[in-house]
Amino acid sequence: MSDLDDFKATYFDECSELLTELEEQFAAIEAGERTPDRLNAVFRAIHSIKGGGGAFGFSELVAFAHAYETLLDHVRDGRIELSDPVAVLCIRANDLVADFVNSAKTGTKLGAAYGAEERAQFDALSNGGAHGAAAGDDENGPIVEEFDIDFVPVMVNLDGAAAAPVVPPADDSFVSAPLAVEKGHWEIRFAPHSELYARANDPLLLFRELANLGELTVEAKLNEIPPLADFEPFGIYCTWELTLVSPTATAESIGEVFEFVEGNCDLSIAQLSSKNSKAEPSLADLAQIVTPPSAAPVTDAEVESLSFAELAETVKAEAPKRAAPPPPKLVKSAEIDPAPPSLAAEELDDRRAGPDDRRGAGVQSIRVDLDKVDRVVNMVGELVITQSMLTQQMDDTLRAQYQELVRGLEVLAQTTRGLQDAVMAIRAQPVKSVFSRMPRLVRELAQKTGKKIKLETIGEATEIDKTVIEQLSDPLTHMIRNSADHGIETPEKRRALGKPEMGTIRLSAEQAGGNILIAVEDDGGGINRDRVVQVARDRMVIGPDQQLTEEQIDNLIFAPGFSTAEAVSDISGRGVGMDVVLSNIKKIGGSVHVKSRTGLGTRMTLRLPLTLAVLDVMLVKVGPSPYVIPLSSIVETIQCSRADFGRAPSGAKVLRVRGEYVQVVDLAERFELGSGADLANRFVVLCEAEGGVKIALIVDDIIGQQQVVIKSLEENFESIEGIAGGTILGDGNVALIVDVQGLKAPKLHKNAA
Amino acid sequence: MRVLTVDDSRTILAMLHHTLSNAGFEVLQAEDGQKGLDVLATENVDVVITDINMPVMDGIEFIKHVRASGEHNSLPILILTTETSQDKRDQGRAAGGTGWIVKPFDPEKLISVIHRVVH
Numbered sequence: 001m002s003d004l005d006d007f008k009a010t011y012f013d014e015c016s017e018l019l020t021e022l023e024e025q026f027a028a029i030e031a032g033e034r035t036p037d038r039l040n041a042v043f044r045a046i047h048s049i050k051g052g053g054g055a056f057g058f059s060e061l062v063a064f065a066h067a068y069e070t071l072l073d074h075v076r077d078g079r080i081e082l083s084d085p086v087a088v089l090c091i092r093a094n095d096l097v098a099d100f101v102n103s104a105k106t107g108t109k110l111g112a113a114y115g116a117e118e119r120a121q122f123d124a125l126s127n128g129g130a131h132g133a134a135a136g137d138d139e140n141g142p143i144v145e146e147f148d149i150d151f152v153p154v155m156v157n158l159d160g161a162a163a164a165p166v167v168p169p170a171d172d173s174f175v176s177a178p179l180a181v182e183k184g185h186w187e188i189r190f191a192p193h194s195e196l197y198a199r200a201n202d203p204l205l206l207f208r209e210l211a212n213l214g215e216l217t218v219e220a221k222l223n224e225i226p227p228l229a230d231f232e233p234f235g236i237y238c239t240w241e242l243t244l245v246s247p248t249a250t251a252e253s254i255g256e257v258f259e260f261v262e263g264n265c266d267l268s269i270a271q272l273s274s275k276n277s278k279a280e281p282s283l284a285d286l287a288q289i290v291t292p293p294s295a296a297p298v299t300d301a302e303v304e305s306l307s308f309a310e311l312a313e314t315v316k317a318e319a320p321k322r323a324a325p326p327p328p329k330l331v332k333s334a335e336i337d338p339a340p341p342s343l344a345a346e347e348l349d350d351r352r353a354g355p356d357d358r359r360g361a362g363v364q365s366i367r368v369d370l371d372k373v374d375r376v377v378n379m380v381g382e383l384v385i386t387q388s389m390l391t392q393q394m395d396d397t398l399r400a401q402y403q404e405l406v407r408g409l410e411v412l413a414q415t416t417r418g419l420q421d422a423v424m425a426i427r428a429q430p431v432k433s434v435f436s437r438m439p440r441l442v443r444e445l446a447q448k449t450g451k452k453i454k455l456e457t458i459g460e461a462t463e464i465d466k467t468v469i470e471q472l473s474d475p476l477t478h479m480i481r482n483s484a485d486h487g488i489e490t491p492e493k494r495r496a497l498g499k500p501e502m503g504t505i506r507l508s509a510e511q512a513g514g515n516i517l518i519a520v521e522d523d524g525g526g527i528n529r530d531r532v533v534q535v536a537r538d539r540m541v542i543g544p545d546q547q548l549t550e551e552q553i554d555n556l557i558f559a560p561g562f563s564t565a566e567a568v569s570d571i572s573g574r575g576v577g578m579d580v581v582l583s584n585i586k587k588i589g590g591s592v593h594v595k596s597r598t599g600l601g602t603r604m605t606l607r608l609p610l611t612l613a614v615l616d617v618m619l620v621k622v623g624p625s626p627y628v629i630p631l632s633s634i635v636e637t638i639q640c641s642r643a644d645f646g647r648a649p650s651g652a653k654v655l656r657v658r659g660e661y662v663q664v665v666d667l668a669e670r671f672e673l674g675s676g677a678d679l680a681n682r683f684v685v686l687c688e689a690e691g692g693v694k695i696a697l698i699v700d701d702i703i704g705q706q707q708v709v710i711k712s713l714e715e716n717f718e719s720i721e722g723i724a725g726g727t728i729l730g731d732g733n734v735a736l737i738v739d740v741q742g743l744k745a746p747k748l749h750k751n752a753a
Numbered sequence: 754m755r756v757l758t759v760d761d762s763r764t765i766l767a768m769l770h771h772t773l774s775n776a777g778f779e780v781l782q783a784e785d786g787q788k789g790l791d792v793l794a795t796e797n798v799d800v801v802i803t804d805i806n807m808p809v810m811d812g813i814e815f816i817k818h819v820r821a822s823g824e825h826n827s828l829p830i831l832i833l834t835t836e837t838s839q840d841k842r843d844q845g846r847a848a849g850g851t852g853w854i855v856k857p858f859d860p861e862k863l864i865s866v867i868h869r870v871v872h
Contacts, residue, residue: 003771011764044761044806052764055857198820200829200851201870209869260852260870367763 004056011052015101018045020436022094027439029087039076042090046072049097053104061100064115067122068093074126086125091440093118184214184246185272186254191239196264203240209257214246239266370466373426380416380423381709387416388706389730424610428463431509431518434472435460438480438507445484452491452501453484458508464516468608471588472518475581479520479604480505482557482578487524487602497599499523515632516610521603527596529553536562554594558582589615589710589724591689591741615727617708619735620685621701623673626735628708628727633687633740635694637702641680655684655696662686665743666698670722677701689744697738706730710737754871755779755797759789759815760804760833765856769802769833772860778867786815793819800871801830802854805841813841813848820849829870833858 025042050065072090074080082090096115103110188210192203210216218240225237244254254269261267391409399406435457442455464472488494488503495501506521532553536542541559548556556562557578585592590608609615617628618637644656645664653664664684668674677700685697708727713720713736724739756778758769770780781796783789787810789803801819805812812832819825832845832853842853851870854863 007764007768007771010767014763041808044808047806048762048764051856052762055764055768198826199846199849200827202827202872205869205872260846263846 008056011056012101012105014052015049018049019094019098019101020433021045022097023440024432024436026087026091026094027436029082030439030443034082036076039072039082043069043072043076046097049101053101056104058100058104060110060112060114061097061104064093064100064119065097067119067126068097070126071122080125080128089118089121089125093122184244184249186244186246186249187270187272188242188244188254189239189266189268190242190258191266192236192261193264193266194234194236196261197236199264201261201264206257206261207240207242210242210244210254213249213253213257214244216245217243219243368426373423377423377427378709380420384416384420384707385709385728385730387412392704392706392730424465427466428610429466429469430461430463431469431472431516432460434469434476435507435509437473438476441477441480442484442505445481449484450490451484451488451503453488453503453505455480456504456506458506459510462509462511462516464509464608465610468516468588468590471584472606472608475584475606476507476518476520478578478581480507483520483522483524483602483604487522487526489525511610512607516608518606518608519603521601523601526598526600526602527554527557527594529596529598532556550596554596557594558592615708615710615737616705617727617737618685618705619703619729620683620699621703622667622671622699625673626703626729626733627667627699627738628735629685629687629697629738629740630724631705633689635686635688638684638686640682640684640698643684643696655686657686657694657696660694662694662696663744664696664698667738668698668700670743687740689741693744695740695744697740697743708735708737754799755781756867757781757783757789757792757796757798757801758803759783759786759801759807759812761785761807762804765804765833769863772858772863775860776864786810786812786818789815790818793825798828800867801828802833802867803830804833805845813844816845816848816850831866831870 022042022045025038025045029038029042046065046069050062050069053061053065068090071080071086071093075082075086075090080086096118099110100115190203190206192201196203207216207218219242221239221241222237224239225231226235251269251271258265258267258269387409391413394406394409438457439455442453445451446453483505488505489497489499491501494503504523506519508521509516509518511517529550533542533548533556536553536556536559537544539562541556541562542548558581559579562579582592585606585608588608590606593605593607594602595605596602615628616631618631618634620627620629638657646654646656646661648654648661653666654661655664656662681700683699683702685699685702687695687697689695708729710725711727713723713725716726720736722739722742724737724742726734726736729735754777756769756773758766758773758780759782760766760769761784766782766784770782773780781792781798783792785807786803789801790810792798793801803812803815807815810818812834816830816832819828819830829851830849832842832850833856834841834845834853842850845853852866854866
């Protein structure tokens, strides 16, 4: 059943959002914000998970969520204090709810005992908490069993419904009802209160429903109507006596009809025994018997000739919203069944002008499959390329000749750029969704390591492409683990060093041009460089005599298989942490920079592209081939003839720029392409790599700027050092994207050899 | 016939929408009580189905506001709730709720409950 599958997909989608929300709320609660708003939000999240789960019959999930919800309900109304143990239980419960949701999603069984312990704790707390509060609260009982995943109309205990004595027809206005000898014969007295009308209940609808149970006779009692002087237009003067003849009706089924008006009316339901009944009239008699004054519909034209009782009806008809319902009349099930829904629908259709243009009012956002957005993103990407290709085709002759075309192309370029921004904005999401998972991680890490750590987050609202966000969770987790495990010192050590016992990890996000910078910073001991170098030598990551700068040493922590942990803990230190960070981040076109200050702490910065789809680049030529260099990393371009080259003491070629010596990489040499061009005619592209380090790339020619859609080399070919990816140019040629960061980093193995 | 459904759960809104539109109703949606009021300010509806537990404005406040406006005294409002305890339902009724639907709802029951309160 595809409908059901759709609903389930929606439900699981919603669940994962709600679970994230739970994390956030508990992070704030843990931080001391135990406000009613937060507790309500937590309650609602669990409540929604339970509600939807019930609809699909996820009974294990529902039962657990229900027990948890009951506890939360007590917590939010203050019957149970949210002490630390209770908070810990709740956080544990959130995990279990996630497990149950996951089990429901994948169809795997968790076993009956799963979560039983926690449920017992909920129940113990809930019952204990409730006992401490007002006695006689109706939620005291074992609530889990009450919840039934089937639709259970709640039976109303109508006063006197079953036990009411038989009421003889004492009132002289009572018209005796027909009676079938073999059938159940019920007499119902019904006197609405004003609240009944105030809640939009309508006696006519009740009678209609009663008529579905059997043959119904309705008698309006109008003798309550006061003299005109005392008459209140909105007063309730009409009561009814009804007789229901039905072989199947029971006190319950009749009571159910009045379920919604219980407490808003005087009601008695009594079964007549046959000896109290009178002789049975024929059906023809029946029609005559029930000819109450109000049987005919009242129209304005008839008002003048009306009796007082009828006048009362008119008043009510004119103010149906607050006063009485339309006149009662004899109704039989055959008359009532088919008409109402379709008729009402037709009437409404007539009344409404242009139903379609109002459809969906009140909806301010739509949910779209990510695939559909990606299709648009891709197509916009291609459009951008086509547009840049067209622009390239315009040479000066054409420009002079077709000015209109040029203007059109300029508008096209602008529109395309706007379209692209708009599409990217659709995919952008605040980093909050990832950041919100981290407080809990830090909490757990603090617990496991016995350290005191607090997490600060800054810039949660910074938006970044959804795909990037998805790839961010693992690297951030590793980085924070690393900070907690290796960075922050034990409280004793911190005290001895004169630092506050509580270590701080700061997680921040900010936008910087076309990039997002995400930093994890701790105030721990910094990277122990001596130890890093020693370990790197021991593990042959670097050569025995290789001299490294501090920065290079710091970056060793990203080398595959590197770990300085003294003992392999279950947190980090298995040596598969930071190299995973680096490869994950590189995969999404980002880079990692680490900066450490001994004794003061470490800061790791991720530089991520705003979007993965399109890159602004400079198109250059190296040998016969086109290459592109990301515009975001280019500082300036210089003609080689004007460049100030020199030699470093090591013999390496350097470029002097404003008193600074910059490493030079000739791309033709580096990529082993023959360059036919004279050095004087070539160009230097000065780039800035991670950490502000500059590198000068020598290219044969600069063609221009454009945008490209990145295609992964790893997916389509294989990873090449110094190349970040590929792209297809407007003319169909493939150009490789230069990895500035990768070219800058000296290849440690080679250098060591 | 037009139904306004007010619930913060997309799952419930989607299921209501499916059930109700299959039964020939036109369905309007709102995610909380405040948005429900916004819809009622501009749209005519024949019946409202509202959840109780919602952010921003809960179902009980929503019903109170609807009734307080005076314009919707005869608008049937059904309370959609999983609460098996009587409290919430009674609060909803006291605020002016016409009837209630217990979640999870059976499609047929849902329609029949609507017909109980709408002409």
